[in-house]
Amino acid sequence: MTETSMTSPEKCGTVTLIGRPNAGKSSLINALLKTHALIISPKPQTTRNSVRCIYNDGNTQIIFTDTPGLYRADSRDKLGIFLNNSILDALEDSDCILWLIEADTRKLKPDDLEIARILPKKIPVILTANKSDKADPSEAFRLYETLYQFAGKVPVSAKTKRGIDALIQAILPHIPEGEPLYDPDILMDTTEKFMASEIIREKILMLLRDEVPHCVAVIIDDYKSPEEYPDRKKLYIRASLITETEGQKKILIGSKGEMIKRIGEVSRKAIEEVTGIETYLDLWVKAVPNWRRNPAALRRLGYS
Ligand SMILES: Nc1nc2c(ncn2[C@@H]2O[C@H](COP(=O)(O)OP(=O)(O)OP(=O)(O)O)[C@@H](O)[C@H]2O)c(=O)[nH]1
Ligand SMILES: [Mg+2]
Incomplete structure (x- = not known):
């Protein structure tokens, strides 16, 4: 066997996180990147821009896009409308989507129906239950699985880092072959x-x-x-x-x-x-x- 045939091909793809405000999307990306790159807070609507964060491991590069929490903005709320439009753009550009929910969810909200409605149909979506340090996610998984046909489901905790490796393993099959888009030293595509x-x-x-x-x-x-x-x-x-x-x-x-x-x-x-x-x-x-x-x-x- 030659050396080249033994090494696996380079992979590069984009993964977008979507979810209700405060689900822990930015915290999860920080956990995946092992750094405090993105701002987080206990208040909903912390994130206002879709920021790209770059994960590198061996010959795999995954570009994670953080998005603002999706909520139903009325027509006067121009900031809300801008935020929701920027989420749609990010979704269309993804190889895989993580729908981030909270493990202790016991009731679906109109925002969840809105998310299910706007997901692009051809892109695989992984149901990701965050904050599983606080609650068992089985009931939350059951609720959300009535809304959508998911490509997988993974419990995680951005806080304790539980399930982070399993999440990467669930994402990898959806990442196409390709050369890295970013230099491995770059953590975020921002100024x-x-x-x-x-x-x-x-x-x-x-x-x-x-x-x-x-x-x-x-x-x-x-x-x-x-x-x-x-x-x-x-x-x-x-x-x-x-x-x-x-x-x-x-x-x-x-x-x-x-x-x-x-x-x-x-x-x-x-x-x-x-x-x-x-x-x-x-x-x-x-x-x-x-x-x-x-x-x-x-x-x-x-x-x-
Ligand atoms: N217990 C627990 N708390 C968490 C976890 N992940 C995030 N949090 C907390 O949840 C709150 C919201 O986290 P963010 O990462 O800002 O949530 P977000 O989804 O990016 O929120 P928006 O940007 O407002 O949409 C913060 O107080 C975090 O500390 C987790 O795994 N477990
Ligand atoms: Mg955020």
Whole structure:
């Protein structure tokens, strides 16, 4: 036997995660990639962009696409409509889809029927029950199997990492032969600027309660590497936090600026951890009335 015939061919494919808000899609991709690449939070609708994350093992490359949680947006909710459209685009481009559900689900919701409805018919879908550290998924599997003909079902826990290898094994048969699309050193198909804005958004979700974080968008106005400041040795980031009302702006700033100071501190530390560079983070807060319903504002904020 020659050496070439002994090595298996290269494989490369794309896998999209879909599921209700808060199912743990971003957490699961972090578990698959063994890193905290994506932002997560206990609040639904954390993810707003379909981000591609790249998994490499031997001669296999799998491009996982994280998507925002699917929910039924009304016609005024332009951000919701943008999010749902970006999910549809990602689904069409997949070799395999993971429908992520929570193991303790005891009742189907209208969002689940909507997901079953939009799944492209020719692409295999694996029913993946996350949070199986909290509950036995058998009842949840039974419920969802009434909705769709799945190519497989796997219990996992992004938290304890249970079932992660089994999930990869279930995905592999659906990954076609092909050369890798990304250099093996690349973890995510996104820019450093986007990463910085997501880190700030994660900290806002962590520090503020209720609806306020969902009304905030983060724009990076300036991002300068230390080379652009030979004397400073620091990464310089200026970001605007956009709220929908003056009231939310006040909450974000906090009394005597306490809140914005805390957001700045924890975000700066997290950015320094990711980039390994000492960072100067300059945050500004602005109110743009009803930006989530305004198509022009959404475009300016990068949701188009
Ligand atoms: N117990 C338990 N909690 C989990 C697990 N995976 C995720 N979580 C928690 O579930 C919450 C939601 O996780 P995310 O990864 O942000 O969920 P998501 O599906 O990406 O949410 P959206 O982006 O809002 O659609 C967070 O508080 C996670 O810590 C798990 O396996 N077990
Ligand atoms: Mg998410």
